Amino acid sequence: MFNRAEYVSDTEWNRFLEASKNFATPNIFINLRTIKRRFIQLKDSFPFAQIYYAVKSNPGIPVIKMLAELGSNFDIASRYELDKVLALNVSPDKLSYGNTIKKAADVKYFYDKGVRMFATDSKEDLKNIAKYAPASRVYVRILVENSSTADWPLSRKFGCHPDMAYDLLVQARELGLTPYGISFHAGSQQRDIGAWNDAIAKTKYLFESLEDEEGIKLSMINMGGGFPAHYIQETNDLKDYASEITRYLHDDFGDDIPAIILEPGRSLVGDSGILTSEVVLISRKNNTALQRWVYLDAGKFNGLIETLEESIKYPVITEKDGGREGEVIIAGPTCDSADIMYEDEKYKMPIDLKIGDKVYWLTTGAYTSSYASVGFNGFPPIQAYYLTEDGIEDSEGNSLSC
Ligand SMILES: *Cc1c(COP(=O)(O)O)cnc(C)c1O
Numbered sequence: 001m002f003n004r005a006e007y008v009s010d011t012e013w014n015r016f017l018e019a020s021k022n023f024a025t026p027n028i029f030i031n032l033r034t035i036k037r038r039f040i041q042l043k044d045s046f047p048f049a050q051i052y053y054a055v056k057s058n059p060g061i062p063v064i065k066m067l068a069e070l071g072s073n074f075d076i077a078s079r080y081e082l083d084k085v086l087a088l089n090v091s092p093d094k095l096s097y098g099n100t101i102k103k104a105a106d107v108k109y110f111y112d113k114g115v116r117m118f119a120t121d122s123k124e125d126l127k128n129i130a131k132y133a134p135a136s137r138v139y140v141r142i143l144v145e146n147s148s149t150a151d152w153p154l155s156r157k158f159g160c161h162p163d164m165a166y167d168l169l170v171q172a173r174e175l176g177l178t179p180y181g182i183s184f185h186a187g188s189q190q191r192d193i194g195a196w197n198d199a200i201a202k203t204k205y206l207f208e209s210l211e212d213e214e215g216i217k218l219s220m221i222n223m224g225g226g227f228p229a230h231y232i233q234e235t236n237d238l239k240d241y242a243s244e245i246t247r248y249l250h251d252d253f254g255d256d257i258p259a260i261i262l263e264p265g266r267s268l269v270g271d272s273g274i275l276t277s278e279v280v281l282i283s284r285k286n287n288t289a290l291q292r293w294v295y296l297d298a299g300k301f302n303g304l305i306e307t308l309e310e311s312i313k314y315p316v317i318t319e320k321d322g323g324r325e326g327e328v329i330i331a332g333p334t335c336d337s338a339d340i341m342y343e344d345e346k347y348k349m350p351i352d353l354k355i356g357d358k359v360y361w362l363t364t365g366a367y368t369s370s371y372a373s374v375g376f377n378g379f380p381p382i383q384a385y386y387l388t389e390d391g392i393e394d395s396e397g398n399s400l401s402c
Helices: 010-020 032-045 061-069 079-086 104-112 123-132 162-174 194-214 238-253 266-272 305-310
Strands: 027-031 049-054 073-076 095-097 117-120 137-141 150-152 178-183 188-190 220-222 259-262 273-283 292-296 316-318 325-331 340-350 358-362 383-387 392-394
Touching: 010 027, 010 273, 010 383, 027 032, 027 266, 032 049, 032 061, 032 238, 032 266, 032 383, 061 073, 061 079, 073 079, 079 095, 079 104, 104 123, 117 123, 123 162, 137 162, 137 220, 162 178, 162 194, 178 194, 194 238, 266 273, 305 340, 316 340
Parallel strands: 027 383, 049 073, 049 259, 073 095, 095 117, 117 137, 137 178, 178 220, 220 259, 292 325
Antiparallel strands: 027 273, 150 188, 273 292, 273 358, 316 358, 325 340, 383 392
């Protein structure tokens, strides 16, 4: 149903097969080469931007380590992510506390560790920042409309109306903080590049009115993530995103473009992952049913949570691909009826698929390995392995090569 070569080159596929052949399923292999390539592409496409990798999308130590070596900064969401990144000797001035939902104790923890840049979208949080992270830079996240064209929207929960952002930045100055800029997230896997245009226009309005009416000169726009990975639904190339978004910036800000931060997650790591699962059972619900149910040893609770509401549609291939195919419903191994990945979307698998065959989920490098349960039905968390230039590492960065 899917042409593997459109997603993974022959060279990298063979490298993956060789590396993964002795590991128990289910597992996820992350190819660091792919992430490096995506990072360099992003830097080349937005040469004026600073990149803050959104650690939550794949918090494996080999990934963080490599991106740190490539000069990346990091968007951090919790004290646990903070400890992990600092332990790799990343300087706290390369970090931003991007989560708008945080405890006062966590603000203090970040401040004590040397972090001086904080996101906010509410009064109470701003007060905590002023109290526990005095004189830090704050940027305010604004709400943007994006739910219909982003496959994983991130709307509503984060951000505030621009009028409120205005008030928060005025208040930030009164509280002794540095009003630094505006942030937004256009929605993850955002297929409509125009979403950035709307958000940049709102940002421009805030820059202008704050300067004219309050004498507050903001200097940074954090444009979030949202750039696409290669799933089954078509998207524009990254270079189209870059040229359009750069044009929007010039349209609104002329030659005087503020400092730009990008926080990519999915677009950097998504394409790097291959999740290998095994067929546990194939059945039909009645004697003449046309559709087969294919139950795998991976599901919503161990790596594939973004199939929730069939939001993210991964390319799925099997070791029997190439012959006749029939429609399937794909489900996971747990005793929860929510553990069905695809039913409405009509996936097809080979007629001669058998129990024990391998089924590969491509583009599973983002929001999979750490987005899994710890032991539902007793199944252990899915293991992630990292394919480096020298061999294989586990998620802690320990070498597994012999
Ligand atoms: C999750 C997140 C990102 C990453 O978004 P992608 O769409 O995966 O690139 C960036 N910024 C913030 C604040 C986030 O919460």
